[in-house]
Amino acid sequence: MIFRQLFDTESSTYTYLIGDPLSRQAVLIDPVLEQVERDLRRVSELGLKLTHVLDTHVHADHVTASGVLRERTGCEVVGGDGGAPCANRHVKHGDTLRVGALSFQVLATPGHTDDSVSYLLGDRVFTGDALLVRSNGRTDFQNGNAGQLHDSITRVLFALPDDTLVFPGHDYQGHTATSIAEEKQHNPRLAGKSREDFIQVMENLRLPNPKKIHLAVPANRECGRLPSTPPSP
């Protein structure tokens, strides 16, 4: 497997380029609009053909590159059930997505947003904003639900083997990956805490909205097409 983890400094977003060394087919998970040229250059330099873009959810903090990448490469855009209407395919829990010899298993992990999915590939899981390194995505917009996120993390993701490597959608402290075992034992919102504790913490975070939310959510529902007149906040 060809694997490259890429970072967008402005939004602290991780993008993953994953390719099948035999067929040369490749996917980008959660690509960022401002990084299209960088990411396409990496695809080309590695001798890969981009066949799929996978968004883990409709993002509120950055604009997806999925639409531009589809126009430029003819790739298919894949999103979670109930997610961006512009996607070519909506996947649900239990679906398998084949990319050459690679087989991505779809896990529904709602709670950060209602369309959130994770993608399991062998011993690696790409969790979007459901599970982050020692943290998790917020649950206060886009039909987020703290109880549902707790269930997604503890019943779906924590059911994976302990040594599964977790590759998150964001990080803000310089971590690039974690493991299921580490998060079970050391995630401060989950380890030794009840579902009720988790809900209480999440409902009392009182974070400001992401700066780009009023632009990003409608744009991402259209695969990154920015509105000609930005909606008023």
Next chain:
Amino acid sequence: MIFRQLFDTESSTYTYLIGDPLSRQAVLIDPVLEQVERDLRRVSELGLKLTHVLDTHVHADHVTASGVLRERTGCEVVGGDGGAPCANRHVKHGDTLRVGALSFQVLATPGHTDDSVSYLLGDRVFTGDALLVRSNGRTDFQNGNAGQLHDSITRVLFALPDDTLVFPGHDYQGHTATSIAEEKQHNPRLAGKSREDFIQVMENLRLPNPKKIHLAVPANRECGRLPSTPPSP
């Protein structure tokens, strides 16, 4: 192997935590002073014992955490031949460093600085500032030498198998890793360029000095001990 790549946003430095799953012995490569607490927490949470800090060279752009980590854990500090006098051990080309079942092979890769070494561990090489993703370290201070760096990259690092994964000491564009094949083919200063071309480019970069150089170099020669009176620039 337990492997975690960590990033320091201020200096854009990558630190690597690598542990042997059986003996639980671990190393940190190029730890940053400001990240000591984060890195020690990761070591502890992974159930590891820090036995070695490996610095790839005496850094000019950040202060090493090696001395503080030695005080806190009793680990051994390892540097390149001719590097920081404070190190417990100075390694040279061909040396092997054993950490539990892990075996790091030392490659002398001078040119960015005269004490620069890379560490090869199986199919991964930690190149410090000798080879970066589509770039390389500068050669205009600390006895840097562009011709010598060209030789280190093309004769030592490019002699490794093409699919060797290269983990750099820094990145400024959101890349986390590359491969020997990629850099042979796509590094703009090396692919299709002669040694003379490379020297000319490096001698005409005219970059400003790193902001911390007058503090960092003397501090790093003492494993990160900051002078009580900072030297005047």
